[in-house]
């Protein structure tokens with residue numbers, strides 16, 4: 400495989416690879432921008448990143464053996480990381496979208512047996528092959544929008560058989576699709592209809608059977624819970640997350656999305672790597688997360704789609720919480736595969752700066768899924784996951800919104816878009 404040499408990028412955004420750990424406060428704006436930037440990629444890795452002048456001095460003699468890519472007028476960034484998706488699911492819920500536009504709420508639909516329950520029925524009915532094919536197509540769309548690493552959750556099975564089916568699909572996708580896919584077990588996405596009125600029995604099934612089985616088959620890195628009124632209480636959520644920890648599954652938590660429910664506080668208490676949504680998180684909860692180093696994974700596309708006020712990213716950043724952003728790709732509250740749109744919305748709806756939004760979609764997103772040392776930066780000696788955008792600057796990427804500016808994507812040094 401020929402080395403690839405990008406030259407003359409108008410901005411090469413490296414994300415300052417020497418800075419370690421998730422970024423907080425002003426460090427979210429340290430993008431490590433190199434003007435007239437250049438990258439040499441070889442054997443799947445970034446060998447050198449610097450100015451075109453610097454790389455010409457070093458690689459001039461090898462120009463003939465490389466594929467040279469002209470970056471004039473283009474922005475080059477690390478591959479984007481989507482740290483929160485429900486990418487494997489059966490069916491769609493467009494009728495529910497119409498009902499919500501007519502006034503029904505997300506929770507009314509779910510409590511009446513629709514929402515997550517509707518997707519659960521369709522996912523149980525779908526064959527493993529069909530789920531694989533549909534999710535593969537979705538991953539292609541993510542890739543076309545610049546995503547090279549992504550987290551995916553189970554949680555539409557709500558029984559052992561189908562939860563394992565979803566996780567097996569993700570494992571297979573990870574092995575055959577260019578995108579690196581990190582799996583999360585989310586059997587605690589809802590109490591299935593057949594356990595209505597016996598919620599504790601379902602919690603026991605999760606703790607005694609499902610979590611041990613998922614861990615035994617090494618099917619997930621994280622364990623996630625939908626901690627919300629009428630779904631799982633903070634007490635149930637804590638027991639489920641602690642059970643996961645005993646089996647090596649790192650906690651994540653869907654917290655304070657619809658109502659303030661103590662989810663952010665619980666995230667800090669159990670030492671979750673990230674807490675998701677947080678639209679209604681309390682000030683104490685945000686402070687506790689900052690203190691504990693729990694990353695806030697914010698989902699502005701979901702807020703927009705549900706016509707809710709987005710999370711208070713400014714307060715979180717100002718209080719020292721590391722913020723990541725994500726599509727939340729799912730068939731109910733965020734049917735999108737566009738991280739560029741999510742970056743735009745992070746600016747428009749949450750007043751994040753263009754630099755913070757890019758940090759939240761790269762470095763901080765990678766740390767939110769335990770990939771901070773492998774993804775989200777352009778770092779010598781590390782995976783060559785890069786995107787070239789048909790805009791001259793990161794400011795232009797965030798400004799010209801709702802457009803897919805991706806021109807090329809390299810995954811482990813191979814051009815995939």
Ligand SMILES: N=CN[C@@H](CCC(=O)O)C(=O)O
Pocket residue numbers: 485514515518625653656701727729730731732733
């Ligand atoms: N809020 C809970 N879970 C998903 C939505 C799942 C669905 O509606 O299918 C979320 O993160 O937005």
Ligand SMILES: [Zn+2]
Pocket residue numbers: 483484485653675727
């Ligand atoms: Zn989610």
